[in-house]
Amino acid sequence: MFKPALRDGQIIRSPLDIDFYKFTMGQLIFNKYRDVPVRFVFHNRTKGIRLTDTVAFEELRDQLDACRKLRCNITEMHYLRGTNEYQERMFSEPYLEFFNSLALPEYELQYRDDGSISLDFPGAWSKTTYWETMAMSIVNELHFRAQLREMTRFERDRLFAEGVMRLDQKIAKLRKYPEIKFTDFGTRRRFSFLWQNYVVQTMKAELPNQMVGTSNTLLAMRLGLTPMGTSAHEMYMGLYGIMHDSDEQIRSSHNKMLRDWWEQYGFGLSIALTDTYGTSFFFRDMLEEQARKWKGLRHDSGDPIEFGEAAIRFYQAFGIDPKTKLIVFSDGLDVDTIIKIYLHFAGRIQVTFGWGTNLTNDLGLQPLSLVVKLLESNGNPTVKLSDNLGKAMGPVAEVERAKRIFGYTNTQSQQIVY
Amino acid sequence: MFKPALRDGQIIRSPLDIDFYKFTMGQLIFNKYRDVPVRFVFHNRTKGIRLTDTVAFEELRDQLDACRKLRCNITEMHYLRGTNEYQERMFSEPYLEFFNSLALPEYELQYRDDGSISLDFPGAWSKTTYWETMAMSIVNELHFRAQLREMTRFERDRLFAEGVMRLDQKIAKLRKYPEIKFTDFGTRRRFSFLWQNYVVQTMKAELPNQMVGTSNTLLAMRLGLTPMGTSAHEMYMGLYGIMHDSDEQIRSSHNKMLRDWWEQYGFGLSIALTDTYGTSFFFRDMLEEQARKWKGLRHDSGDPIEFGEAAIRFYQAFGIDPKTKLIVFSDGLDVDTIIKIYLHFAGRIQVTFGWGTNLTNDLGLQPLSLVVKLLESNGNPTVKLSDNLGKAMGPVAEVERAKRIFGYTNTQSQQIVY
Numbered sequence: 001m002f003k004p005a006l007r008d009g010q011i012i013r014s015p016l017d018i019d020f021y022k023f024t025m026g027q028l029i030f031n032k033y034r035d036v037p038v039r040f041v042f043h044n045r046t047k048g049i050r051l052t053d054t055v056a057f058e059e060l061r062d063q064l065d066a067c068r069k070l071r072c073n074i075t076e077m078h079y080l081r082g083t084n085e086y087q088e089r090m091f092s093e094p095y096l097e098f099f100n101s102l103a104l105p106e107y108e109l110q111y112r113d114d115g116s117i118s119l120d121f122p123g124a125w126s127k128t129t130y131w132e133t134m135a136m137s138i139v140n141e142l143h144f145r146a147q148l149r150e151m152t153r154f155e156r157d158r159l160f161a162e163g164v165m166r167l168d169q170k171i172a173k174l175r176k177y178p179e180i181k182f183t184d185f186g187t188r189r190r191f192s193f194l195w196q197n198y199v200v201q202t203m204k205a206e207l208p209n210q211m212v213g214t215s216n217t218l219l220a221m222r223l224g225l226t227p228m229g230t231s232a233h234e235m236y237m238g239l240y241g242i243m244h245d246s247d248e249q250i251r252s253s254h255n256k257m258l259r260d261w262w263e264q265y266g267f268g269l270s271i272a273l274t275d276t277y278g279t280s281f282f283f284r285d286m287l288e289e290q291a292r293k294w295k296g297l298r299h300d301s302g303d304p305i306e307f308g309e310a311a312i313r314f315y316q317a318f319g320i321d322p323k324t325k326l327i328v329f330s331d332g333l334d335v336d337t338i339i340k341i342y343l344h345f346a347g348r349i350q351v352t353f354g355w356g357t358n359l360t361n362d363l364g365l366q367p368l369s370l371v372v373k374l375l376e377s378n379g380n381p382t383v384k385l386s387d388n389l390g391k392a393m394g395p396v397a398e399v400e401r402a403k404r405i406f407g408y409t410n411t412q413s414q415q416i417v418y
Numbered sequence: 419m420f421k422p423a424l425r426d427g428q429i430i431r432s433p434l435d436i437d438f439y440k441f442t443m444g445q446l447i448f449n450k451y452r453d454v455p456v457r458f459v460f461h462n463r464t465k466g467i468r469l470t471d472t473v474a475f476e477e478l479r480d481q482l483d484a485c486r487k488l489r490c491n492i493t494e495m496h497y498l499r500g501t502n503e504y505q506e507r508m509f510s511e512p513y514l515e516f517f518n519s520l521a522l523p524e525y526e527l528q529y530r531d532d533g534s535i536s537l538d539f540p541g542a543w544s545k546t547t548y549w550e551t552m553a554m555s556i557v558n559e560l561h562f563r564a565q566l567r568e569m570t571r572f573e574r575d576r577l578f579a580e581g582v583m584r585l586d587q588k589i590a591k592l593r594k595y596p597e598i599k600f601t602d603f604g605t606r607r608r609f610s611f612l613w614q615n616y617v618v619q620t621m622k623a624e625l626p627n628q629m630v631g632t633s634n635t636l637l638a639m640r641l642g643l644t645p646m647g648t649s650a651h652e653m654y655m656g657l658y659g660i661m662h663d664s665d666e667q668i669r670s671s672h673n674k675m676l677r678d679w680w681e682q683y684g685f686g687l688s689i690a691l692t693d694t695y696g697t698s699f700f701f702r703d704m705l706e707e708q709a710r711k712w713k714g715l716r717h718d719s720g721d722p723i724e725f726g727e728a729a730i731r732f733y734q735a736f737g738i739d740p741k742t743k744l745i746v747f748s749d750g751l752d753v754d755t756i757i758k759i760y761l762h763f764a765g766r767i768q769v770t771f772g773w774g775t776n777l778t779n780d781l782g783l784q785p786l787s788l789v790v791k792l793l794e795s796n797g798n799p800t801v802k803l804s805d806n807l808g809k810a811m812g813p814v815a816e817v818e819r820a821k822r823i824f825g826y827t828n829t830q831s832q833q834i835v836y
Binding site: 152153154157158160161162163168202205206 | 572575580581589624
């Protein structure tokens, strides 16, 4: 007891140690956009952190190289093949064979003088997409391992004790609201694999009726939890680059993604991410038929209460009872925000929570806000606007174009990342 | 990590897993009072705790029986033989041979209807004395194991996390006063052997210049710390029963103990326990020559500040500079009390601290106040008065007699335990 492992070995030890939505998106990409050239790019949104001071170049390289050699074992393939939570035999045999034989494409790694890491993943969309959460998990764990190494043994114990105490407070608060259901969405921002494993296992043991799943496919498999996840900005952004001949085509790419998704998965995975080009646009773009059929919406930026109220109005405008719909909140949650949102919407619209950083990296050390986002698709720049321009991405001119195309009027923050 | 062991095995695994003063007293007893018949008795001073509810009879019996089979291994004998912290070759070969071949005498165990445990250790003083801390460590650990068993895995994690956080606060506070030196005196009241081991190891790593030793002989051996300890009430009380022919003889038994001790160990272990019959008597009874020669005093009941002030006046009355003397405080310490006492006496008299329950059993669960005390010696009842009558022991009539003999006037509490 009290021997927090200083595991300096391989961080990603299974191709399943990624978010489940990589598989759901991965299959759609494999089926429809297999060879589209894309470029994912790593970016650290955390101010004042020089990652090159904590993450050694050689270690990062070795960890990334190790991912390229990962292959599924028989059990892992059985697990994916047997996945039926959302659709009978949801992963086709051709897709499973493709994934089983996949070697991740090469990456481009450089350390910049300003202390930031330049890490790009160019390649065919169907292959390079899997780098996303692996890269984030790796940089995170290396960054925190470096901090663990600076600590005395007892300082490490104290760190994990703080983590346990904070986890205990979360549990105590959530226990009072047995109707609150949540999912671990913390793979990408986790302190470490072992800590995520511990947190998820503990939540399952302590709040078995509230912790409904995890986005981490490997943990879902190991712990017998439901693998959770739908789709990411990546899908919309990929189509933005593919349908790029005119403003109108770009505009129509958003609904194309919704149609593609429904065609692939139907009702089972019909949770639409709303903020890629701003929620106002999303509500203008989603058709009545889609609003009726789709299970619900995912919120990932902007004020969650305002979003929920807008969603209720959106459904009511079509005469749809919001109580039949579900919102998945997943933006910067902590336990108090979860309770506040739950109480606000109780009885008005269904809510659930995808809990990330604050669930899997809350030990008192500053967590990192890392992202791996699509930078280019099909030779064109991509754009994400979101409901918080602080999260916006894309070349300035392209962002301005997208704001015009999507009628984006949000001015809450002018910070453009690229 | 985060797997606090639910070790259900043997609690005392070595004859050295006892307080070091058992050896220092043990050798004197072996040399001078070997065959004196005595009776030690176990008592739980904690109000409202029915030990028979948590400590299963069979488990307690098995743990005690296991102690009777313990023998030193070669290393342990080497360790005792090599002890020279206080005196060159302080343990004689005959004593070491005696201890090496010792099987602890039989015990008398009964569970009372009122929920208390009746546990007596009759026998030759030189043999039965070693039961004292073993019995307390065992009852404690069984009591807390029972509570661990009722917990979920995460509740156990949370408990140990609480313990780590409390330990961290102690360390943070003590780090600000690098002159404060302390010793682990927590064997008898420890939460468990493993927890004591953890706390002592951590204190050594974090405060290497302040944590000067441990009273636990096994931990001292394993962790390379100085084994600490001098003498207990047991020595005075044993002589009370041996020198029992008249009031005057009883009165003189107190100084006899001091003379015996000096004769055996000289300056090295010359810390006198002051409160057996009240500190006022002690100061009247200690001779000027003894006051000059002895290293210092141990405080174990009553107000520590008042005691220290009285000790300073005591030395000054003989023209002795108190700065050349040492007080070992060992009564119910916590970190704030330690700091308060240190600051109060800084530069006036040397102080150090024997830190017990609050060091080795501070995880948020109620610790037990267990004692194993001499009830009879040489066929006579024994008495302890102390500076807190709540800690007094002995048959009421004998206590009254002792109060008269020793001129005891303290009325702060009238509670008599036996």
